[in-house]
Amino acid sequence: MQRMAGVGQAVLSSWRRGAPIFGWHFAHFLHTGSPVLVAKELLMKLRRKTGYSFVNCKKALKKFNDDLKEAEVWLHEQAQKEGWTRASELQGRKAQEGLIGLLKNENSAVMVEVNCETDFVARNVQFQRLVQQVAVGAMLHCQGTRDQLSTYAKCFLKSDELSQLRAGPEGSLLSDQLALAIGKMGENIVMKRAAWVSVPESFFVGSYVHGSLSQGNPLLSNMMFGKYGALVICKTSEEGPKSNCVEIGWRLGQHVVGMVPLSVGSLDDEPGDDSETKMLAQPFLLDPSISLGQYIQSSGVSVLDFVRFECGENTESLDSKENSSELQM
Known part of the structure; x- marks a missing residue:
């Protein structure tokens, strides 16, 4: 001791x-x-x-x-x-949460829907990175198929088509990226659909995403994420737009998301029961005292087409419309 x-x-x-x-x-x-x-x-x-x-x-x-x-x-x-x-x-588990992702590139834009089981995973940066990869893959694929445009082009891609695309010029298959994401996050994840539009000069694509998530990751700065999204194909008049095209496109996208039109309609459409689903005859979301048609006339643009995505919506009723509009030029 x-x-x-x-x-x-x-x-x-x-x-x-x-x-x-x-x-x-x-x-x-x-x-x-x-x-x-x-x-x-x-x-x-x-x-x-x-x-x-x-x-x-x-x-x-x-x-x-x-x-x-x-x-x-x-x-x-x-x-x-x-x-x-x-x-x-x-595979059999429901995946109705997730995100709408929107990516714009000069005169083209792509909107994708990727689903998961919980909102918790949807807010995960790794899940958002997968949404970005799907958007980039869809953009590259559709741009590679287009010819010289005299008017706009619109293309829809379904889950099985997306899985065969690559996550970049020399990237791996999106199906492999999906498997990695499922392995990491432990939820069923589905690359549901994508819509791509491209326009020539004198046209522009309006866009809007509702319920946007703040981007803390600089690698995702080129993307917009949310629960609802819209692309609106517009053409400027000979005199040109009377205000900023980006601002007009943003407002038109807000209208499509909020008012849920089913078709563009015509400036000659009269208010009535069947006009409630026609975009140009609807009361303008941001100024109900006028119709959307009156708003775009005063702005010097015309609306030719639109695409609206809602995360988790039933797309069976939309399939026929999307298939009939697979490619327009």
Whole structure:
């Protein structure tokens, strides 16, 4: 006991003088080059980059002797395999939440709907990234099929068609990206549909998304996300629009989302029962004292067509309309 007390006193005395307590071994452990700290840094880096669990990241680093690149590749491969299995297991579960994503590129625009099971997952950045990949894939596909336009073009894509597209010029298949997302988030996710429009000069595409989510991720800054979305194809008059096209397009998109028209109609349509679903005869959402037709006449534009998406809506009644309008030029 006296010997143990003596050792304790010696340690305490050394600590008070600022001397190393456990000599070289303790100093080496605290050094930034310590194997323990290096391994922890690699683990944190792999976790931040991939989003996979600490357990799986640690397993991958151990398997490949701390080779970060090999570990990342292996994690993606395993997640994709697990995602396909998980997707098969979850296939029958309802997915009525999700997001409408809207992407514009010069004189073209694409709107997509991707569904999931809960609003919690819809607000996940990884889910929003998947919506962006679907939008980019649809945009690239449709732009590659168009010829020189004399008027506008409109194209619809369904779930099975979207799954065969790529998430960029050299990206992987959207079906593979979907499997990865399902594996990570553990919910049934469905790439439901996409609509793409393109216009020549003297035309413009109005757009609006309702219930927009704030974008905290700069990688998603080119996207708009929400629960409702609209694209409105407009043509300017010979004199040109009497106000900003972007502002007009935004207001027209708001009207389509809020008033739910089924057709454009004509400026000659009289108010009546059947005119309630005709866009131009409807009271203008932002000024009910005039019709939408009167608003666009005063603005110097004409409306040719529109597309409206509502997240989770039953699309069976819309299929015939979309199929008949698959491509217009």
